Amino acid sequence: MENNKNIQDKINDFLQENRINVKGGTITSEKQLSQVLNDLAMGDFKKGKVEKALYFTEKAIEFDEENYYSYFIKGLSYRRLNKIKEAIESFKVYCKNISDPLADIYLGLSYAELNDVENALNHLRLGEKHISEEEKEKHISLICTTYECIGNIYLNKENIVEFTEGDKYSINYKSAVMYYKMSLKINRKNCDLINKLAACFYHLEDLNKALYCYEQAAKIAADNTMYLEAIQEMKKEGAKSESAGF
Template sequence: MEDNKNIQERINDFLKENKINITGGVITSERQLSSVLNNLAMSDLEKGKTDKALYFTEKSIEFNEKNYNAYFTKGLILRQLSKPSEAIEAFNIYFEKTNDSLTSIYMGLSYAELGDIDNALDYLRKGEKNLEKEEKENHESLICAAYECIGNIYLNKESIVEFTERDKYSINYKSAVKYYKMSLKINRKNYDLINRLAACYYHLEDYNKTLYCYEQAAKIAPDNNMYLEAIKEMKEAGAKSEPAGF
């Protein structure tokens, strides 16, 4: 075990080598240095300096492997670097210690990127279910993405099953509708998502709500002729616009 002098020398050498100036006190332990490095990693991540952020968070863990907050930060960075498998490994270390709902959502999104549908649904639904109201308000964009991702999973399930009975799997579309609307209540201007919602209603043969969705999408993206053509075709077929609940 290193004595205090050697530890202090190691800390000072690292700070000097990386040109890190400390104000308001002196770092006297590797645990303190680990915390500072994790904060630096988060700051660099927010500035888009992902490589530098990854360096600092890895050093943070090197100085204190029990700094579990650093594993969460590392997971965020690895997601930014499009490395979902490695992100899941980092998130999981933090999640096992905290059972944190936000981390569960991040893990679910990462599993979705890997095409692991079962784990994606499990972690996403578990995370959004257990979030406190205040957390949902503070992380609206993340929650919005989670709802959309869950909806996408249900919508795409129809491509991997055989329709041996009429509407046997309509529950997938109904579930997609539920989560798409939850996402749109947070961000109503996502016209691509509204288009997917229209597809769900069309499959469920609810053509009035399908028309409404196309109308809303057209208002947001008026230059998209696809929506205008869809509106024209549905009106000619007798559909009458009916609010879809978002």
């Protein structure tokens, strides 16, 4: 076991080698140093210095193997570098030791990028179910993406099943509708998402709401003739626009 002098020398050497100036006190333990490295890593991540952020997370873990938040920053950094498998492994370590809905959301999005839809849906649903209203407001863009991603998973689940007469009323379509609407309440100008929502209503044989969706999409992307053509077809079939609830 290292004595206090050796530990302090180790800390001082590391700070000097990495040109880290500590303000507001002296770092006297490896656990303290590990926390400082977390702050440095997150700061570099936000500045776009991702490789440097990864370096500090690795060092933070070396100085304190129970500093699990480093794995969260590590996961964010790997996602930024598009190293999704590495990101997943980092988030898994963090989620195994710390209950954090935000991390579950990032883990779910990472699984979705690898088309692992079951793990993606499990973690996304877990995260969005338990995240606080304060955190939702703080990460509103991420939450918007989360709802859309969950909707996409439900819609794709429907696309790969073998259809029967009752499938037009499938719970998967209804679940996709629910999450798409939640996403659109945050960002109403996502015409691609509105188009997917229209498709869901069409399969559910709710042409009135499908028409409404196409009308809203046409207002956002007036130069997209596809929406105008869809509107004409819906009206020919007798549809009358009815609010879709977003």
